[in-house]
Amino acid sequence: MIRKILVILFFSFSANAALDVTISQGKVEPTPIAITQIFGADSDTARYGNTLRQIINNNLTNSGLFYTVNEDLYIQSDNLVEKVPRFEDWKLIKAQFLLSADVSKTDKGIRLRMRLYDVFNGKEIEKLQLTIPDENLIRRVGHTVSDIVYERITGETGYFDTRIVYVSEIGPLDQRVKRLAIMDQDGHLDSHQFLTDGKNLVLTPRFAPNNQIITYMEYKNNLPRVYIYNLKTGEREIVGDFPGMTFAPRFSPDSQSVVMSFSDPDNAANSEIYLMDLNTRSRSRLTNDSGIDTSPSFSPNGEKIVFNSDRGGSPQLFVMDKNGDNIKRISKGRGVYGNPVWSPRGDLIAFTKLTQGNFHIGVMDTNGNNERVIVRDFSLESPAWSPNGRYLIFHRQKRSNLDGTGGEVTIHFIDITGYNEMVIPTPRDGSDPAWSPLL
């Protein structure tokens, strides 16, 4: 059942999509959209309207698939929620789509009405009315409207009403203070929240694919172990409580298990991949080799696991069945591979590769064919997929110097075509980003 929902989420394409955008087309020409003022009758509602318009505008523009037509060119300035637009006026300024909305106060809360028009065909293609109890939900409303517009026009699942969990970093590079933090996908400061206090080192948070739970690694009492953190209840719980380090955790597609590395002292502290059932707490060992096996990531159908191993000498990427059978190397290029992450669409694996002194982030088919580099720099790490499988986030770190300067690390967003890279702003340095499913 859960898997069915996932499949629908990731593969549903609206039958009457106006645009069929696929990554194989390479760079996509952004679609021009006009967004009218979001009207409000009093100062509160006008303010909500401004905020909403800004959020929607930013989201759509940042996706790289839209650009908003300069407001100075708008000929018609009316509220077009109830009134039919003069489509000729919007055609003239080359707006292909037109969004208009208004905000009002009702006894149930704040009401938003939205209309989306296809200018060239001269018709309404989407309408929405929703009421929220208070203004704390305004940002989420902005993201939800953005998702609706994005989905209706591109035919792809949206990703705006989502969050990014990451590691916030501060302090000298040799005694870095690291805290788990979470924010809206756009990195807006109003949405930013710290989840841990910085007392213990924390690393590599990852979201469950279908709920608001994260798994991560923490050095509690100097013992590096895997934990889960329920964002709704605030509960934290150890998962890998064995003698020996547990690390590199990721959820299975049904969010019921965690696949991770366990470095067993009885196995010469060699890291092997284990699957831990979160309900029964039973664990099964999936790999058995004298090399390091780490960074496991499930395919979205739960049948396969891609992982990083140096069993052949240098670190490379391998795929195995979910029970550990049929291990096959998939990385074919030169260099040192790591961080493999299976796309939520199932079609690609993102990875890092160190070669010729630089890190590269790229994608390859699940059999290792068609490797493409998306971005290259001195230090790049931790690629993570957007829930719709179209974008990656990752971190980029500058070189550091003997006097302690440098080493700044920031979170970036990029379309997997390699276009439209942006920094996702964070109040301090940021690393190890991971994307939530749609809220």
Add this chain to the structure above:
Amino acid sequence: MLKKLFMLIVAGFFLASCATTKTEEGGNVDAASTSSSSSSGGEITAGTQEDLIVNVGDRVFFEFDSSELTVDAQATLDAQAAWLMQYPDTNITVEGHADERGTREYNLALGDKRAFSVYSYLAQAGIDTNRMEYVSWGKERPEVIGSDETAYSQNRRGVTLVSN
């Protein structure tokens, strides 16, 4: 002020590293005492971390992407084992570290293998495993900040810490 102190410490480590790689233990002692005297200046108490650093050597270094103990590393660990025999009430934690040129997760694994290499070498040399723990810090706690081989070679290390 802080920066100056930092530079002193770094300089001390460079000297120490040159000594450990190029000369016998005598050179190591001299170089290491330069850095320790700048912070304490007093007498060294036997059986302490300071004693270990100054008179034995608290760390071993690894080749790139390797957890194998070099000949130099084994010599240092033989001396550490003798020292630990001499102070039987001393417990230790061995830390394994990696340089920054690998993924976080791979380096955690590598750091653990390095720490375990040291731990098991000392165990084979007769040190009771009840006296020892080990932990990997991956690339999270570099000894020397910097994005070049000079820093990396100092950061690929196993460090023995007196824990009581």
